[in-house]
Structure formats: C-alpha cells, structure tokens
Amino acid sequence: MRAPATTRSLGHVAVLGGSVAGLLTAHALAGHAERVTVLERDHYPDEPVARSGVPQSPHTHVLLTSGIRALDELLPEFSRLLHRKGAPSLSVPADLGVWQAGQWVSRRHPSEPVVTASRPLLEHLIRRRVLERHPHIDVRTSTRVTGLLGDSERVAGAAFRERGSELGEQREISADLVVDATGRASGAPEWLDALGVTAPPEEVLATGRAYATCSFHTDSSEPIDRVSGFYIVPDAAQPLGAILLPAEDDRMMVTLSGPRANPPPTDPDGFVEFAGGLPHPAPHRWLRQAEPLTRPVGYRHTANRRRRYDRAAGLPSGFLVVGDALCAFNPVYGQGISVAAMNAVALSRELAASGSRLTTRRAQRAVLTSARGAWEVATGADSPMPGAEGNALRAGPADGIRDWYLERVRERVPGDPVVCRAFRDVLFLLAPPSSLLTSRRVLLRSLFHPTIPTPDELSTRD
Ligand SMILES: Cc1cc2nc3c(=O)[nH]c(=O)nc-3n(C[C@H](O)[C@H](O)[C@H](O)COP(=O)(O)OP(=O)(O)OC[C@H]3O[C@@H](n4cnc5c(N)ncnc54)[C@H](O)[C@@H]3O)c2cc1C
Numbered sequence: 001m002r003a004p005a006t007t008r009s010l011g012h013v014a015v016l017g018g019s020v021a022g023l024l025t026a027h028a029l030a031g032h033a034e035r036v037t038v039l040e041r042d043h044y045p046d047e048p049v050a051r052s053g054v055p056q057s058p059h060t061h062v063l064l065t066s067g068i069r070a071l072d073e074l075l076p077e078f079s080r081l082l083h084r085k086g087a088p089s090l091s092v093p094a095d096l097g098v099w100q101a102g103q104w105v106s107r108r109h110p111s112e113p114v115v116t117a118s119r120p121l122l123e124h125l126i127r128r129r130v131l132e133r134h135p136h137i138d139v140r141t142s143t144r145v146t147g148l149l150g151d152s153e154r155v156a157g158a159a160f161r162e163r164g165s166e167l168g169e170q171r172e173i174s175a176d177l178v179v180d181a182t183g184r185a186s187g188a189p190e191w192l193d194a195l196g197v198t199a200p201p202e203e204v205l206a207t208g209r210a211y212a213t214c215s216f217h218t219d220s221s222e223p224i225d226r227v228s229g230f231y232i233v234p235d236a237a238q239p240l241g242a243i244l245l246p247a248e249d250d251r252m253m254v255t256l257s258g259p260r261a262n263p264p265p266t267d268p269d270g271f272v273e274f275a276g277g278l279p280h281p282a283p284h285r286w287l288r289q290a291e292p293l294t295r296p297v298g299y300r301h302t303a304n305r306r307r308r309y310d311r312a313a314g315l316p317s318g319f320l321v322v323g324d325a326l327c328a329f330n331p332v333y334g335q336g337i338s339v340a341a342m343n344a345v346a347l348s349r350e351l352a353a354s355g356s357r358l359t360t361r362r363a364q365r366a367v368l369t370s371a372r373g374a375w376e377v378a379t380g381a382d383s384p385m386p387g388a389e390g391n392a393l394r395a396g397p398a399d400g401i402r403d404w405y406l407e408r409v410r411e412r413v414p415g416d417p418v419v420c421r422a423f424r425d426v427l428f429l430l431a432p433p434s435s436l437l438t439s440r441r442v443l444l445r446s447l448f449h450p451t452i453p454t455p456d457e458l459s460t461r462d
Pocket residue numbers: 016017018019020021022039040041042052053054056059060061062063064143144145146181182183184187211299322323324325331333334335336337338339340
C-alpha cells in the first residue's frame with residue numbers, strides 16, 4: 001500500500017481468508033486496486049450453512065448496532081437485506097430479558113436494535129453482496145495459504161496449496177499488498193518468522209470460559225414471558241451465562257457458558273440440565289419444553305488476543321492484518337463481526353482521506369484503532385473474572401478502583417435508565433468505555449444513587 005497516484009494504484013491485492021473480515025476488506029480495497037484475489041481454504045457452500053473453516057458457525061451470533069451501521073455504510077441497505085431474508089431485529093432491552101447484577105434490566109429503558117441472524121446467513125449475505133458489487137474480485141476457494149513471499153523489507157505475495165494437492169507442488173501468487181484475514185488461528189506470526197521478521201508482540205487475556213450451543217425450534221408468533229429471548233450476563237459473582245436469541249426459520253439459538261471448571265455439557269440432556277443452574281429459572285423453563293433441532297456443540301478458544309502489528313519493529317511493508325487475525329475477543333460480548341466491519345470502514349476512510357500518502361503502517365494503526373473500544377470492553381469485563389490470566393490482565397491499584405466503579409455502574413444498569421443507556425452504548429460499541437467515567441450524570445448516579453430494584457418476573461410490568 002504505497003503511493004497510489006491513481007485510485008487503482010494499489011496494484012494487485014491478495015486477501016488471505018475469505019470470511020467476513022476478508023470479504024469486507026476486499027470490498028474496501030477493490031476500488032483502489034488493479035486486481036483483488038481472495039484465497040480461501042474452504043469451498044463456499046451455495047446455501048447459508050456451516051462450513052468447517054469457521055468452527056464458530058453453529059454458535060449464536062448477534063450483530064451489534066455499531067456493526068449494523070458499519071455494514072450499512074460499506075454495503076448500503078445491507079440491514080434491509082438481512083431483514084428480507086428473515087433475520088430478526090430486536091430492541092435491547094425492550095425485547096430481550098437481560099439479567100444483570102442479580103435482576104432483570106427494566107425493559108422500559110430506551111432501546112437500540114441488534115440483529116440476531118445465524119452466523120451462516122450473516123456471512124452468506126455479506127459474501128453475496130460483496131461479490132455482486134465487485135464481480136472482478138477473483139475468489140480462489142479450496143486454497144490453503146502456507147506462507148508469505150518476499151523478505152524482511154517487503155511482503156511480495158503468498159504461497160498456497162490447492163485442496164487435493166497436499167503432497168503436490170506448493171504454488172505462489174505475487175501481490176503488491178497482502179492482507180491476512182485468516183482468523184483467530186492465523187499463521188502470520190510464523191509466516192513472518194520464516195521471512196526473518198520478529199513476530200508482533202501479543203496481548204492475551206483468557207478466562208477459560210467454555211461454550212456450548214444448540215438450536216431449538218421456536219414458534220416466532222409466541223413470545224416467551226413477553227420477550228423474544230434472554231441474555232443472562234455472567235460476572236465475577238455469578239459465573240454461568242446464557243444467551244437465547246431468535247434466528248431466521250423459526251429457530252432459537254441457545255448458547256450456555258461456564259467457567260473453565262464448569263463447562264456446559266454437550267449431551268442434549270446435560271445441556272438443558274446445566275441451564276437449571278442459571279440465576280433465574282426462566283431460560284431453563286423454556287428449554288425444558290423446547291424441541292431441539294441440533295445436538296449441542298462446544299467451543300473453548302475464547303481468549304481475548306490482540307497482535308500488536310502496529311507496534312512491531314521492522315515489519316515489512318505490503319502487509320496488513322484485519323479481523324480476528326488482528327484482534328479476537330471473548331465471544332460472550334458478541335463483537336467480532338461488528339469489529340470486522342468497523343475495520344473495513346476505518347480502512348475505507350483512510351484510503352479516501354490519505355490517498356497516495358497511505359502506508360501499510362498507517363493503515364494498520366487505523367484498523368487497530370477501530371477495534372480498540374471492543375478490546376477495552378472485553379478485557380475490562382474479563383479482568384475481574386475468577387481464573388482470568390494473561391499479560392493483558394489489568395491488576396494494578398488504579399485498575400482496582402476502576403473495577404470497583406464499573407461494578408457500581410453494572411449494578412445500576414437494571415433500574416437506572418441513564419446508566420443503562422450509557423452502559424449499553426459502550427457494550428454496543430457506540431461510545432468509548434471512557435464515556436462511563438466522563439459523563440457527569442453517569443458518574444453521579446453510579447457513585448451516589450442507590451440501585452433501583454426491578455420486578456423478579458419479566459411478565460410483571462415495571
Ligand atoms: C463461539 C463464538 C461465538 C461468537 N459470537 C459472535 C457474535 O455474537 N457476534 C459477533 O459479531 N461475533 C461473534 N463471534 C466472533 C466472530 O465469529 C468472529 O469475530 C468473526 O468471524 C471474525 O471474522 P474473520 O473473517 O476475521 O475470521 P473467521 O470468520 O474465523 O474466518 C477466517 C477465514 O480464513 C480462512 N482461513 C484460515 N486459514 C486459512 C489459510 N491458511 N488459507 C486460506 N484460508 C484460511 C477460514 O477458512 C475462514 O474462512 C463469535 C465467535 C465464537 C467463537
């Protein structure tokens with residue numbers, strides 16, 4: 001990414017990984033490149049179904065308000081398309097039973113929409129929209145990237161193998177810019193090492209939280225307890241979590257989560273029984289009478305992990321990292337797809353503003369900055385969790401005070417409309433976490449107002 005004298009002067013861009021982040025980045029770059037090639041190890045299914053390269057496919061996915069806005073900016077009318085394809089849109093907290101700090105969050109608070117489609121539908125529609133807009137993007141599926149070409153000064157392409165030729169010849173593709181979008185398990189640190197480049201510093205914070213997800217049939221015309229789903233928020237005192245969200249085709253996606261030592265079971269009966277330990281009986285009540293459509297599937301790679309390519313010394317030019325390959329989050333906060341879209345918006349804006357002056361280092365910084373709020377939310381909330389470990393753990397004296405204050409904020413969310421809105425805006429990546437400290441109203445209410453109790457049953461009007 002250097003000296004684009006014309007709008008197409010990025011030359012040939014190779015995007016490694018053709019999931020959400022890869023495709024949205026290809027879209028952002030397409031207008032500035034001579035050619036874009038996407039290398040994806042999977043074969044794309046024709047229908048919105050799970051695929052093996054994305055092990056999180058069967059798990060519950062929510063698109064936050066910030067993600068809806070970013071996708072609509074990149075792909076105009078995308079949220080309408082989602083709606084037409086049956087993706088439910090919920091207002092939070094009005095349509096969702098959110099249990100936080102020992103009580104239900106009042107549903108009379110002002111709400112913001114989130115979209116709760118299945119992960120395969122979200123990805124399928126993003127792929128369709130991007131490839132319709134840019135028919136010249138060359139997508140090579142069943143193509144597994146095995147390394148980078150070039151040297152410690154400049155990345156000049158990628159090496160790959162096509163499926164079925166594992167023992168055969170390794171092939172190469174040259175490119176002026178290579179974008180790594182291969183997800184959480186990205187091999188880029190090792191690929192750079194092979195070029196003689198020191199891998200970027202990594203920040204990690206892991207709580208060991210374990211997930212299991214199962215889909216159930218639901219009759220969308222019949223809300224449960226006057227809500228469309230539940231979100232039981234785990235915290236340091238109450239470590240079990242649950243999210244029950246409607247998806248297209250009359251499905252309820254149910255994800256249960258627990259700490260390292262108490263993971264949700266993946267046998268059907270054990271899964272439902274586990275929900276009996278949640279702090280409110282409503283989700284268990286619903287699960288006991290619901291008809292499962294799938295078997296539960298587990299997931300354990302839930303650490304927050306940020307690779308500091310912006311800080312790496314001596315990185316070669318012509319190389320950019322986006323999406324989970326750059327910054328992956330504990331999925332409990334539902335941020336990854338929204339952040340991938342925000343990464344692509346940041347890149348688009350940098351290209352529009354800087355044109356010929358945009359370097360890969362500057363583009364990398366902009367992409368990383370677009371993920372900063374999400375990183376602070378996830379690591380800030382995970383730090384006080386029992387068993388949290390890693391070099392990104394915040395455990396200094398100032399962190400103790402901050403955690404004490406944030407606990408007061410969390411306790412006031414259920415009953416206080418002002419604190420609830422401010423907290424939700426941070427969670428939905430519409431406002432930075434610092435806004436909880438800089439807003440005078442939130443500060444005063446959190447420090448000096450008592451918590452406001454809300455009714456124990458959602459069906460009771462509060
Ligand atoms: C259990 C769980 C629940 C989640 N829930 C939510 C949620 O509610 N909301 C949300 O926004 N996010 C959620 N996420 C996060 C979200 O799924 C990711 O953040 C998002 O998919 C990141 O997109 P990506 O394109 O960076 O990576 P991925 O979607 O992981 O895609 C990486 C792509 O690269 C390909 N690839 C990998 N290696 C190679 C290679 N060597 N060569 C070629 N191709 C390769 C893969 O096949 C894949 O297509 C959740 C994640 C998990 C694990």
